[in-house]
Amino acid sequence: MIDKLIDLISGAVKDYTGAESVPPFTIAVSAGESHGDFSTGVAFNLAGALQQAPYDIASEIAQRLRPHTDLIDRIDVARPGHINFFMSDAFWQRGLRYILERQSDYGKNDTGRGKSALIEFVSANPTGPIHVGHGRGAVIGDVLSRIMAASGYSVTREYYVNDAGNQVLSLGYSVLNEYYRINDIDRTASMPGEYQGRYIHSISRTLDAVLPPAEINEENIRSITEFSVKSILGDERRALPDSNIKQVLQKFNIAFDTWFSEKRLYMDGSISGVIGELEKRRAVKYDDGATWFLSTLYGDEKDRVLRKQSGEFTYFASDIAYHVDKYRRGYDVLINIWGADHHGYLPRLRAALRALGYDADRLAVMFVQMVRLMRGDRPVAMSKRAGEYVTLEELIDEVGTDAVRFFFLQRSHGSQLVFDIDLAKRQSQENPVYYVQYAHARIASIFGYALTKGWDIDKVDLQTGYAFHNQEKRLLAHCLIYPEVIKDIVVKREPHRLPYYLMELVGVLHRYYTDTRVVGDDRTTGQRLLLMKMVKIVLKNALDMLGIGAPEKM
């Protein structure tokens, strides 16, 4: 419906400018009644190019819109150049019907039709439980995936498993040493292992599931390491009950399509392959017994090691191979969601991709800023090595999946966020998410009551000739703008806009509920029930996008 309005405006703009294309502009629900139902600032966007006052441009556009008035009652031009639309009852009727007919499809669009997208997120090292910071990236990636899928993209959600290299080896040693300790075996492995915590203890206690006690020693460190990784990921049958990653993500309402193993890149020769390719392209040097990528030739500030003196590949080398693999799989859109602490890493990855002849601009990286955990006034020390940190699982067990997701989504990913655990726990019943969910439950409750009065929401028909009052137009306007919000989130890659949209919509709903009786007067009950149904559809669809429940009862 709003796209009709957008088309009308675009037509009028073309009519006036004589140009083929129209600069991007937005339609917004107006700030107040005097500003009409919807507004656009398209004249401001044109002012620069046309070298005219926005107000004059707006007037010209409005003139050319006036003939198309079956959907619009009145068009106002307001200084300094806003165009305000007062919509007709016919528009509202058609809008209501439009949403009711589409139901769970309402809000979907086809801007990504025919395009595929790979979204890589979380990718936490399988050396310990995932923590709160991972949770933030997890929700942002998940919601972006949902919204892009609803926009027609064929979306693949991928988790890159760093199951190779020194850190997982260190995990294996940590487990082995713990095994020695709890069994009073007087041996020390050649490496101490840097991980501690309850989960190390738990894994060591189940080691005998893979190896007979006599073989639990350093000679089998590879098996021990592999078992430890599987336990943490959740791939082992006897996976940790208290911290396996897949289980926690499931609890957090997040699912992945693919789990990409770094180890695989070692096994199948991909890493040597890309290094060979870089050599061919003369982007490699040998120095100090190591193999270097000449990344300075491609915009990085210093050259980077691909293969260490020891003969091992660096993480960077395998990561190049991983991203080459992504490109070869042929996605139209590649999105990585990384912790902000990795931002300095991007230039070298882009350099490598460019050196290999790939279009590095096709890879978009969203940097999610840190979560600072507080307990009241006290910052919570986050020491992964010491095993002293709040896991994502602990947080969602105490605060609830819906609330944690909503809280993480309310902030733009570029801002650090302070998460006060005490506050989140204490306010678990007054969290903003309940404000939104309550609206959904309230509407469900109205329908229940209506049924007792003989109104079955599934059997109410749309009437023509019902004149919506102002608050109802506000409800309609907010519901009708929803598809634009979804499109906007995809374009800007800013999922946090959706919670804000919901807060606004729900505010209008709660006020309407307080002021207007839905079930009562025979002349109005039917239409008002349909309005409630419309809002419920939008709430449900938007909450689905957020991966948050839409309860019928609270």
Add this chain to the structure above:
RNA sequence: GUGCCUGUAGCUCAGUUGGAUAGAGCAACAGCCUUCUAAGCUGUGGGUCGCGCGUUCGAAUCGCGCCAGGCACACCA
């Protein structure tokens, strides 16, 4: 030192391809349930949009310079 992110109400944060009186939640205060869920609604107080200069008809938004906080600057991942 260099690069990236951030600085908006007491707190946590929206708002930045420049535009209508700068917003929300929480916290504070005062009201609203014989009527569809009060997890709600209404009202009040609360702001030098870090500071300065500049560009502009117009700046929280753009440019430059400061100040403050976070993160990153490995043959770790």
